[in-house]
Amino acid sequence: MSGPIASGASAPSGPPTGGAVVQPRRGRKYSLLTRRDKTTLALMVGIPTFLCLFFIWFPTIVSVLLSFTNWRGISAITSENFVGIKNYVTLFTTYPFFWPAVAHNLLWLLFLSFIATPIGIFVAVLLDREMRGTRIYQSAFFIPVVLSLAVVGFIWQLMYTSQGFINSVLGTNGRDNTIDWLGNPSLNIWAVLVAASWRHVGYVMVLYLAGLKSVDPTLREAAAIDGANQRQTFIRVVFPVMRPINIVIIVITVIESLRAFDIAYIINRGKNGLELLSILIVNNSLSEASLIGFGTAIAVVLLVISLVPITIFLVRTSRSSAADQI
Amino acid sequence: MTAVATTTPVAVRRTKRIRWQRVVLHLFLISLAIVWLFPLLWVVYTAFRPYSDTAGPDGYVSIAKTLTLDNFTSAWNGAQLPQKFLNTLIVAVPAVIVTLFVSSMLGFVFSRFSFKLNILLLMLFTAGNLLPPQVIIVPLTKLYLFLPLPKLISDNGVWYDQYFGLIAINIIFQTGFCTFVLSNYMKTLSKELVEAALVDGASVWTIYRKVILPLCRPALAALAVLEFTFIYNDFFWALFLMKSGSKRPVTSGLNDLQGAFFTDNNQLAAAALLVAIPTIVVYLVLSKQFVRGLTLGSAKG
Numbered sequence: 344m345s346g347p348i349a350s351g352a353s354a355p356s357g358p359p360t361g362g363a364v365v366q367p368r369r370g371r372k373y374s375l376l377t378r379r380d381k382t383t384l385a386l387m388v389g390i391p392t393f394l395c396l397f398f399i400w401f402p403t404i405v406s407v408l409l410s411f412t413n414w415r416g417i418s419a420i421t422s423e424n425f426v427g428i429k430n431y432v433t434l435f436t437t438y439p440f441f442w443p444a445v446a447h448n449l450l451w452l453l454f455l456s457f458i459a460t461p462i463g464i465f466v467a468v469l470l471d472r473e474m475r476g477t478r479i480y481q482s483a484f485f486i487p488v489v490l491s492l493a494v495v496g497f498i499w500q501l502m503y504t505s506q507g508f509i510n511s512v513l514g515t516n517g518r519d520n521t522i523d524w525l526g527n528p529s530l531n532i533w534a535v536l537v538a539a540s541w542r543h544v545g546y547v548m549v550l551y552l553a554g555l556k557s558v559d560p561t562l563r564e565a566a567a568i569d570g571a572n573q574r575q576t577f578i579r580v581v582f583p584v585m586r587p588i589n590i591v592i593i594v595i596t597v598i599e600s601l602r603a604f605d606i607a608y609i610i611n612r613g614k615n616g617l618e619l620l621s622i623l624i625v626n627n628s629l630s631e632a633s634l635i636g637f638g639t640a641i642a643v644v645l646l647v648i649s650l651v652p653i654t655i656f657l658v659r660t661s662r663s664s665a666a667d668q669i
Numbered sequence: 670m671t672a673v674a675t676t677t678p679v680a681v682r683r684t685k686r687i688r689w690q691r692v693v694l695h696l697f698l699i700s701l702a703i704v705w706l707f708p709l710l711w712v713v714y715t716a717f718r719p720y721s722d723t724a725g726p727d728g729y730v731s732i733a734k735t736l737t738l739d740n741f742t743s744a745w746n747g748a749q750l751p752q753k754f755l756n757t758l759i760v761a762v763p764a765v766i767v768t769l770f771v772s773s774m775l776g777f778v779f780s781r782f783s784f785k786l787n788i789l790l791l792m793l794f795t796a797g798n799l800l801p802p803q804v805i806i807v808p809l810t811k812l813y814l815f816l817p818l819p820k821l822i823s824d825n826g827v828w829y830d831q832y833f834g835l836i837a838i839n840i841i842f843q844t845g846f847c848t849f850v851l852s853n854y855m856k857t858l859s860k861e862l863v864e865a866a867l868v869d870g871a872s873v874w875t876i877y878r879k880v881i882l883p884l885c886r887p888a889l890a891a892l893a894v895l896e897f898t899f900i901y902n903d904f905f906w907a908l909f910l911m912k913s914g915s916k917r918p919v920t921s922g923l924n925d926l927q928g929a930f931f932t933d934n935n936q937l938a939a940a941a942l943l944v945a946i947p948t949i950v951v952y953l954v955l956s957k958q959f960v961r962g963l964t965l966g967s968a969k970g
Contacts, residue, residue, distance in 0.1 A: 653800070
């Protein structure tokens, strides 16, 4: 059996003949596959690929197409339903909630990136040492991550309501002086961001901690011998070699900010100061208004923004898998 | 020799300084951890107190006079939590099993065979998983209302408002993440393994089933724990693809609680806690699997 494999590269290529006989073609792996094997492989990949295309990418394309219509979801779509870019014009110029939603999504991203993520990294660095109780600390910071964002929303409601913990401690739980953390449209986004960060910090911490543990210890020893202190070692040596993890964390943070939905939806259906692109989509299209064309235009805006981090992630992944094959 | 002699006092001073630093570090971490757990502990405290106990002038920030399980029992029964937990199991268990089955096959093909389309297909799945679900929800809902499903598994003849439809979308959406993790994991297994088995005349299916799957057990266990939690925590799909409240899993069922318990924060706390407990227990018991599942996904990508 080993003979044909060894000479596989020089053998002429031809159609598969079937049976367990070696079929030398381009690579070694092809050469050992029977027709049945090929069918197995085709089914293994083909069925899931079809389902992924049909249930994720087909609706994505349909979203784009629907965004050029004024379809209300009831009658069949005719050519009269096509309104060109009218939905987008309305969205960008007259729809009052669009730019606030963009601002909130952006704020979400900035808050997670510059407050929650650095806290997570900081905690990970603190915990990355031989220390008693490090597991307990890790669990304390990680527990919010295992909760759904909907539960997180409920938990923080108990902190924020007029009779809640924060108002009680501040002595503002009376009738007149209560701080309406979740109802005041200039405050509630910040209240929600604190709740979202509560969960994000643990997520970043655990990813970063795993990355720190995989850093070659000799790098730190070398830095220490060269006289670097802890801070210098982290900034100059550890942080740069953590680049893969840093990129993952950036991608996760961006995606989480674009997906943000559950907490705001639980608190007030994303109205009155908590507008987010994701919520505007369902509030327009899947509500009684049933403005499908308009809602999908918002979905397309969200899609276009999301493609930026997704592309960054995929380019990086394909580069690293190309490197694997060398 | 002289160098050693001069460094000794410095070293002593150093260890002292380090010990002192350690104390400060622990104090800092303990206070931060308490702050971090506080919202959760507050929910626990509130849930155990009767409403009358918290209605006084001091409100919720007061010493409990009585602790009771009443809030839990009334939340459990009033919000139909047993049915909703059952719904969660009906959805999550098959979804996790099928997701792992499908993505282990995909990971096997993507990592073991160098077909030209592999990277492209892996991207297709991964990108699908990263896409905000809200982008596709509108056409997907229409598709679900339109696609027929045998009456045997669907009481209205379509995918919408059915366990089957909810299970399917969870599988399709989660497959991207699991495939990504598993194909990375499988790349670390010895390449000769598959080649040797092929030379011995084993079929591709046998290799997948008898060689690759057993070796992937650690990764599969980690992903099973993680995926169960992900699907348990799903709020969005169930909210929009499952219309009947009685068929909704427990996390999206929280949305219906809002109205029922709006005035009674104590019952709200008990209900939220009951929904949170399973994932917390899963994490505390299987924390290694949990963290490994998350970090496997980020190790290479």
